[in-house]
Amino acid sequence: MDFLGFFNITTISIALMLIGSIGLILVKKPLDKVILFDIADAGFVLAVVAFKxxxxxxxxxxxxPISTIVFLMSILKINEIRTKNSEGGPNV
Structure with a gap:
């Protein structure tokens, strides 16, 4: 049986996008979300290349890379707001 015929570039790109997207929903740690975001992004780029x-x-x-930096900055800002609110700061 030929397994290499099943693993073409389109199947791999769809698998990467699904793994990254489902992982983004299920994972709670922010830095793990960045890794899964990059996996989904790699699958998206691969799909775009596959369709030429x-x-x-x-x-x-x-x-x-710019979107990844913006994603990291938003994670840092959210963590800053959460720590400020947990210390008993004013709720704005």
Missing amino acids: YLDVAFAIAILG
Whole structure:
């Protein structure tokens, strides 16, 4: 039986997107969410390349790290707000 015929680039990209998306929903730790976000992003780029939209893949490759940095900054801000509220600060 030929298992390599099943594992083409489209199947791998869909699997990466599903694993990353489901993991983002289920995982509670913020840094683990960043890792799973990058796994889903890698699957998305791979799917775009598989359908031969190379100009879009180039734009995604340029903007991908920027979105990861924004995601990390939002996690830090949320943690800062949570610690401020847990210390008994004013609820705004």
